[in-house]
Amino acid sequence: MRVLAFDATMATCSVALWCDGSVEASLCDPMVHGQAEALVPAVESVLKKAACSYDALDRIAVTVGPGSFTGVRVGLATARGLGVATECPVIGVLTTVVLAEEARLNGTDTKIAVAIDARRAELYVQCFDQDGEAGRDPLCLLPADAAKLLEQDAWRLVGDSAEKLSGLVSNEVKISGPVYPNATVLAAMAAQQPLPSAPPGPVYIRPPDAALPKSGGRLRP
Amino acid sequence: MRVLGIETSCDETAVAIVDDGRTVLAHALASQVEDHRPYGGVVPEIAARSHLDRLDGLVVKALSSANLKLSDLDGIAATAGPGLIGGVIVGVMTAKALASVHQKPFLAVNHLEGHALTVRLTNDVPFPYLLLLASGGHCQFLLANGVGNYTRLGTTLDDAAGECFDKVAKMLGLGFPGGPAVEAAARGGDSKKFPLPRPLRGRQGCDLSFSGLKTAVRHCIEALPPGPLTKQDAGDISAALQMAIVESIVERAENALVMAAAAKPNAFVAAGGVAANSSLRNALAALSEHNGLPFVVPPLELCTDNAVMIAWAGVERLQLGLTDSLGFKPRPRWPLDQAVGVAA
Numbered sequence: 001m002r003v004l005a006f007d008a009t010m011a012t013c014s015v016a017l018w019c020d021g022s023v024e025a026s027l028c029d030p031m032v033h034g035q036a037e038a039l040v041p042a043v044e045s046v047l048k049k050a051a052c053s054y055d056a057l058d059r060i061a062v063t064v065g066p067g068s069f070t071g072v073r074v075g076l077a078t079a080r081g082l083g084v085a086t087e088c089p090v091i092g093v094l095t096t097v098v099l100a101e102e103a104r105l106n107g108t109d110t111k112i113a114v115a116i117d118a119r120r121a122e123l124y125v126q127c128f129d130q131d132g133e134a135g136r137d138p139l140c141l142l143p144a145d146a147a148k149l150l151e152q153d154a155w156r157l158v159g160d161s162a163e164k165l166s167g168l169v170s171n172e173v174k175i176s177g178p179v180y181p182n183a184t185v186l187a188a189m190a191a192q193q194p195l196p197s198a199p200p201g202p203v204y205i206r207p208p209d210a211a212l213p214k215s216g217g218r219l220r221p
Numbered sequence: 222m223r224v225l226g227i228e229t230s231c232d233e234t235a236v237a238i239v240d241d242g243r244t245v246l247a248h249a250l251a252s253q254v255e256d257h258r259p260y261g262g263v264v265p266e267i268a269a270r271s272h273l274d275r276l277d278g279l280v281v282k283a284l285s286s287a288n289l290k291l292s293d294l295d296g297i298a299a300t301a302g303p304g305l306i307g308g309v310i311v312g313v314m315t316a317k318a319l320a321s322v323h324q325k326p327f328l329a330v331n332h333l334e335g336h337a338l339t340v341r342l343t344n345d346v347p348f349p350y351l352l353l354l355a356s357g358g359h360c361q362f363l364l365a366n367g368v369g370n371y372t373r374l375g376t377t378l379d380d381a382a383g384e385c386f387d388k389v390a391k392m393l394g395l396g397f398p399g400g401p402a403v404e405a406a407a408r409g410g411d412s413k414k415f416p417l418p419r420p421l422r423g424r425q426g427c428d429l430s431f432s433g434l435k436t437a438v439r440h441c442i443e444a445l446p447p448g449p450l451t452k453q454d455a456g457d458i459s460a461a462l463q464m465a466i467v468e469s470i471v472e473r474a475e476n477a478l479v480m481a482a483a484a485k486p487n488a489f490v491a492a493g494g495v496a497a498n499s500s501l502r503n504a505l506a507a508l509s510e511h512n513g514l515p516f517v518v519p520p521l522e523l524c525t526d527n528a529v530m531i532a533w534a535g536v537e538r539l540q541l542g543l544t545d546s547l548g549f550k551p552r553p554r555w556p557l558d559q560a561v562g563v564a565a
Contacts, residue, residue, distance in 0.1 A: 036310050040317040040547040054322045069266070070310060073273050077311045080277040081318025085291055202273060208266035217261040218394035219442045220450040 002052070003059045004082075005187035006043060008035035008075040009067025009095045010116065010160060012180045015042045017050045018187035025050035026184055035074045043078075054086050061190030063181050064092035065203040066116060066124040066138050072202045080199045091190035092200025096126040096138045096159070098181040101189055103158045104132035110154040110174065114138075115146065115161040123161050124205060125149065140205045143168055224296040224539060225283065225319070226532025229272040229312030230304025230332045231357070232256075232263045235528035236276070236283040238294070241536050243342055245529050247287035249279040254398065261391040263357075269307025276315050291323045296544070298535025301329035302552030303358070309551045317547045328535040329545040333557040335530035336492040337365055339519040342533040346488050346517055351481040353474060353505070354557070356493035356526075357383030357398075360470075362427045362477040363557060364484055368537045373558040374480050375427030375473065382466055382495045385431040389438050389462050393455045403459045404498055410453075410460030415441045417465040419472065427477035434465055463500055471504045478512050488515045497524040 002019040013035045016026035025046045029038060047053065062079035065072040076092070083090035096114040103112045108130060116124040118140050125146040126138035139146075143161075147168035154172040157165055162175045215221050222241040228234070235250040253271045257263050284290065299316035302309055313329070320327040336354055340346045352363045352371075360383070361376035380388075383400055390399030395406055417437050420430040441458060442450065478489065489509040495501065496518050509516035523529060538544070 034550075036314060037548045037550045039314070040321050044321060044547070069269070070307065073269060073307065073311050074314055077273055077276070077314035078318045080273075081280075081315035082322060084277050084280055085319045085322035199277060202270070204270070208264060208270065210260055210264040210267060212259055213261055213391070216259070216394060217391035218450075219392045219439065220394070220445075220448070 001058045001191050003187040005061035005183040007063040007181040009063045009071040010180045013038045014183040015046045016183035016187050061091045063095045066205045067095045090199050098186045099158050100128040102178045102185045108156045110156050113155045115159045115165040117161045222295045224532045224535035226528045227299040227312040228528040228531045229308040230300045233526040234272050234275045236279040237528035237532040238287045239532035247283040249282040251275045258397050265305045272308045272311040296326040296539045298328035298330050300332045302555035306553040313551045326544040329549045330531050330534045335534045338534050339530045340490045340517045349484050350488040351486045353491045354493050355382045355495035371558045377429040379432035406456050406459035407463045410456030412460035412464040414457040415461040417461050427473045467501045467504050488517045491518045494525045497521050
């Protein structure tokens, strides 16, 4: 099975072409902004490097968040557009799950906690057991509240806010990559997933920043 | 030549397919008005989320209703700015993906150029023409010299006319979108009961201004006796506002016509959502007739945001070889008089 996978949810643009356990080509460029410009040329570049065409794809995989709202939409709009154009199924995987899976593959003797910068002084956090099984859905928390989740047991912290969170945790924690999702890991995970009945949707966690105006904005009730 | 166009720059998610014979082969549109109504205006993050949820389904729907496949198309166009950037990115990324798979030219269309060229689809208006582009985000007079070639004669110094309609509708509790709500309320109103200013009247040039009008309306409402606003007051204020906006635009348009005269325009064109206002259309038609110029406005459904105009702008740009790279950066701000394409 050949999978084209990409991530644009954090501070990289990562693309991989994976086939039956082997990486045929991959690319990962660091960037805080600019994924909207970089992603489709990066996909074309990876396909060209592997001398592969869109026709040869079996699946498309994308991270669905949590992460930058813009990055989530850059990835998902591209993946869903590619899905319509290639008629390949599109598989969505949580950013936190991809990070935890890479940590598990690298070998860990503790539980895994993923911490991602959610801006506004908050973190997206999700905890996994040693085998990479998630305890509950990812949350958006203040760092102090996130630290409370890690009060017991030893943890391996991953994600771009692992260091920030480690400073608030008193028990044993180890920080060792990954910092950002790896498209190769995403591709391998997507190959194992059952086919979805619908294209994947975004996982923002945080609701839109919009307040209802008092009295609907009327000057008189 | 057939081009698929995508529009996601504000609160309409739309996909259309248009050919160079000026036939609209498909137009699939999902309005977000109900999503934004409780807020009395468009909430950018809600809009961006909604575009992502709906756009790929509308692409499939448009292709199906035209009985076409992506491989039957000659180009993929999308609004690439100006607009609410979250939504623009969704449209641009979807278009790039479609173009990449089928190796079709990608056309990054300036949303304002979509409005500007609509009358060439509907009425085959030849260049040059004088253009009033009036919507919720823009209000300007331009000379349309050619595709990608515009000279701005004047623009609003503050708010757009459509924004003024929306904000006043919100103050009066008339609902969203504000333009049609104010127009409907104005029908039963006395436009003279609340005197409102005519911004920039008598000034040289054809710049416009609407923020003072908005403030004047606020003062009118605040000066009313305590208690709920009566339907009659809301109607009278709506009528006064509509007349002030129309008279202001018409007075500025007189100057624009003088400024454009040397270019010998073939028509006076009004486009954008505000051009759907019937009082404004009638007043501009009379002014244009007085100046011996045909007055052209697109049909109502093509005045407001739509994908037909984006697909058509794509056709016009593709005919000239004005295609764009898949590395194109979506632009939240993109003045039309810089909308000069780069032949790829």
